[in-house]
Amino acid sequence: xxxxxxxxxxxxxxxxxxxxxxxxxxxxxxxxxxxxxxxxxxxxxxxxxxxxxxxxxxxxxxxxxxxxxxxxxxxxxxxxxxxxxxxxxxxxxxxxxxxxxxxxxxxxxxxxxxxxxxxxxxxxxxxxxxxxxxxxxxxxxxxxxxxxxxxxxxxxxxxxxxxxxxxxxxxxxxxxxxxxxxxxxxxxxxxxxxxxxxxxxxxxxxxxxxxxxxxxxxxxxxxxxxxxxxxxxxxxxxxxxxxxxxxxxxxxxxxxxxxxxxx
Ligand SMILES: Nc1ncnc2c1ncn2[C@@H]1O[C@H](COP(=O)(O)OP(=O)(O)O)[C@@H](O)[C@H]1O
Ligand SMILES: [Mg+2]
Numbered sequence: 056x057x058x059x060x061x062x063x064x065x066x067x068x069x070x071x072x073x074x075x076x077x078x079x080x081x082x083x084x085x086x087x088x089x090x091x092x093x094x095x096x097x098x099x100x101x102x103x104x105x106x107x108x109x110x111x112x113x114x115x116x117x118x119x120x121x122x123x124x125x126x127x128x129x130x131x132x133x134x135x136x137x138x139x140x141x142x143x144x145x146x147x148x149x150x151x152x153x154x155x156x157x158x159x160x161x162x163x164x165x166x167x168x169x170x171x172x173x174x175x176x177x178x179x180x181x182x183x184x185x186x187x188x189x190x191x192x193x194x195x196x197x198x199x200x201x202x203x204x205x206x207x208x209x210x211x212x213x214x215x216x217x218x219x220x221x222x223x224x225x226x227x228x229x230x231x232x233x234x235x236x237x238x239x240x241x242x243x244x245x246x247x248x249x250x251x252x253x254x255x256x257x258x259x260x261x262x263x264x265x266x267x268x269x270x271x272x273x274x275x276x277x278x279x280x281x282x283x284x285x286x287x288x289x290x291x292x293x294x295x296x297x298x299x300x301x302x303x304x305x306x307x308x309x310x311x312x313x314x315x316x317x318x
Contacts, residue, residue, distance in 0.1 A: 092146070141291075247276045
């Protein structure tokens with residue numbers, strides 16, 4: 056069995072639930088007794104803001120204790136880890152400067168592998184059971200870095216009329232990355248933001264079920280205002296409202312993900 060599993064959350068469509076799923080699944084895993092590191096790979100800093108208020112998040116951005124600085128200077132990620140305050144859950148914050156990451160990568164030697172190399176020591180330390188990486192809604196060299204550094208990829212898909220639009224591009228991109236990173240696997244698709252009436256849920260599920268070799272997670276996530284309130288308070292939904300429906304759903308999804316990761 057792998058000592059540490061690196062899992063990225065990717066989808067080139069924005070608003071599909073990457074950051075929300077990544078942060079809440081990570082917290083659930085830590086609450087279930089696992090040691091987890093989350094890495095914020097997006098300049099929007101949504102994952103960072105899921106755990107810290109704006110002032111603190113911007114302080115990490117200013118002080119250089121963030122992923123952008125580590126990648127730009129090709130430093131070991133070990134020195135950029137900060138505690139979230141929750142037991143067993145650490146984070147590497149992002150920075151708004153991440154918007155320039157493609158430019159930084161451009162001149163680097165073996166530019167697809169910078170993140171994997173920076174993560175090597177953390178991984179070898181076996182300090183974490185899971186390392187979860189939140190990707191930005193793009194398909195470029197940086198997302199290639201994120202995929203190349205991962206063992207598994209999870210694609211959150213919003214159950215909405217346009218939720219599936221562009222997903223084929225994403226899988227084409229994934230296949231290309233796999234040609235240089237053959238050990239990368241697609242763990243599955245997580246359907247998110249399912250509305251009360253489940254209109255687009257059925258449609259989304261039906262379409263995706265027809266995609267060969269693509270696993271749909273059994274547990275999906277419904278729309279719940281507790282999620283947004285929790286984010287507004289920089290807290291995981293399980294901490295903000297323990298008995299909310301979303302808290303239960305993210306915990307179930309986390310368990311399912313852990314089952315596949317531990318196989
Ligand atoms: N289960 C949910 N219930 C309610 N709102 C949600 C849920 N999941 C995500 N959202 C909201 O949808 C928006 C997009 O989610 P986010 O995780 O930021 O997507 P992405 O990271 O893919 O861009 C955010 O405003 C978030 O608060
Ligand atoms: Mg996001």
